[in-house]
Amino acid sequence: MPEDNKYTQYYEVKKGDSLSKIAEQYYGDPMLYPRIFEANKDILKDPNKIKPGQKLRIP
Amino acid sequence: MKLFRKSLLLAALASVALVVGCSSMKEPATKALADAEATLATVRDDAAKYVPNDLQGVDASMADLKAKLQAGDYKSVMAAVPELTTKLTALKDAAAAKRAEMEAAVEKAKGEWTTLAADLPGMVGALESRVSALSASRKLPKGMDAAKLDSAKAGLAEAKSAWEAASAAFTSGNVTDAVAKAQEAKAKGGEAMAALGMTAAK
Numbered sequence: 411m412p413e414d415n416k417y418t419q420y421y422e423v424k425k426g427d428s429l430s431k432i433a434e435q436y437y438g439d440p441m442l443y444p445r446i447f448e449a450n451k452d453i454l455k456d457p458n459k460i461k462p463g464q465k466l467r468i469p
Numbered sequence: 470m471k472l473f474r475k476s477l478l479l480a481a482l483a484s485v486a487l488v489v490g491c492s493s494m495k496e497p498a499t500k501a502l503a504d505a506e507a508t509l510a511t512v513r514d515d516a517a518k519y520v521p522n523d524l525q526g527v528d529a530s531m532a533d534l535k536a537k538l539q540a541g542d543y544k545s546v547m548a549a550v551p552e553l554t555t556k557l558t559a560l561k562d563a564a565a566a567k568r569a570e571m572e573a574a575v576e577k578a579k580g581e582w583t584t585l586a587a588d589l590p591g592m593v594g595a596l597e598s599r600v601s602a603l604s605a606s607r608k609l610p611k612g613m614d615a616a617k618l619d620s621a622k623a624g625l626a627e628a629k630s631a632w633e634a635a636s637a638a639f640t641s642g643n644v645t646d647a648v649a650k651a652q653e654a655k656a657k658g659g660e661a662m663a664a665l666g667m668t669a670a671k
Contacts, residue, residue, distance in 0.1 A: 412598075415591030416670040417662070419599070437602045438610035445602050469598035 411452065414467070423464040429457050436468050445469055494543035501550040502538055505531065505557060512561045519567035520560065527556050578644040585651040586639075589632050592658045592669070596625045599665055617664045624661030628654045 421432055429447055430440035437445075447457040449467040454460065509527060516524040530553055537545045603609065603618055635650035662669065 412594055413591075415595075416588070417591045417595035417667070418670075419595065419667055434610070436610060437606045438608040438613065439606035442602055442606060445598075449598075469595075469602060 411449065419468040420465045421468050423460050423462050423466060425462045427460060427462070429460060432466065432468070494547055495541075498538055498543040498546040498550075502531075502534055502546060505534075505550065505553050508557050509560075512557070512564055515564040515568055516560050518564075519571065520563045523560050523563050527553075527560050530556060575644055578648045581648045582639060582644055582651065585635075585648065585655060589628075589635075589651060589654055589658070592655065592662070593625070593629055593632060595667065596621070596628070596658060596661050596665070599667060600625055600661075603665070612666060621661040621664040624657050624664065628658035628661060630654075631657060 421436070423432075429443035433443040433446055434440040443457060446466060446468060447454055449469045453464060453466075460466070509531065513524070516527075530549075534546050534549055534553065537543075537549075600618070600622055603613070604622075609615070609618065631650050631654035635647045635654055638644075638650055639647035
């Protein structure tokens with residue numbers, strides 16, 4: 411996992427979000443959610459379990 | 470007739486006095502020029518590097534005085550030595566000032582390089598991962614189209630190329646060129662980020 415820096419892009423999880431929904435918002439394709447999961451493995455154990463307020467890296 | 474002989478004698482005496490006087494100037498003129506040459510030798514390297522035009526002027530004056538010394542015109546040499554000394558002092562001061570200016574510019578560039586070198590790999594990495602994700606996407610997100618993505622890809626390629634050139638320049642010791650190239654890389658990367666709707670933290 412690359413080190414965070416000032417160019418790392420983040421998204422703060424809101425109620426009702428899922429990784430596939432976030433992937434669709436940023437990439438246009440919900441099937442690319444594993445990229446977001448891989449980039450946040452230090453805080454996510456399960457791609458289906460995200461919590462509002464979590465700050466996720468968006469690679 | 471007597472008057473004529475007396476005049477001849479006086480003229481001869483005056484000539485002798487002139488020759489003796491001029492000969493007595495040979496040693497100080499030779500020494501003064503040798504001293505000036507020695508002084509010039511101590512500043513030549515810096516002058517050639519930082520103020521080559523000024524050095525050219527002093528070299529020309531020196532060559533002129535050497536020719537006069539060679540021709541036995543010691544009086545002209547002695548008369549010109551103070552001006553040559555002034556020119557040498559000015560040359561030394563100008564070279565030192567330019568050297569200090571260049572060294573300060575290099576120090577400033579080193580500071581800028583440190584910041585850019587810490588910054589750019591992160592920028593390039595963030596762009597690469599976003600371009601990779603968007604390139605793998607079956608459909609682009611809202612607000613993004615193929616033209617914007619292509620423009621971002623081109624910007625990323627230019628940023629990477631400029632960054633490689635910057636790193637090479639820094640490795641070869643050319644800090645000011647390295648900084649200029651790194652700034653170019655940052656500008657290109659910034660354009661690519663803007664095209665992708667990405668922002669950098671302050």
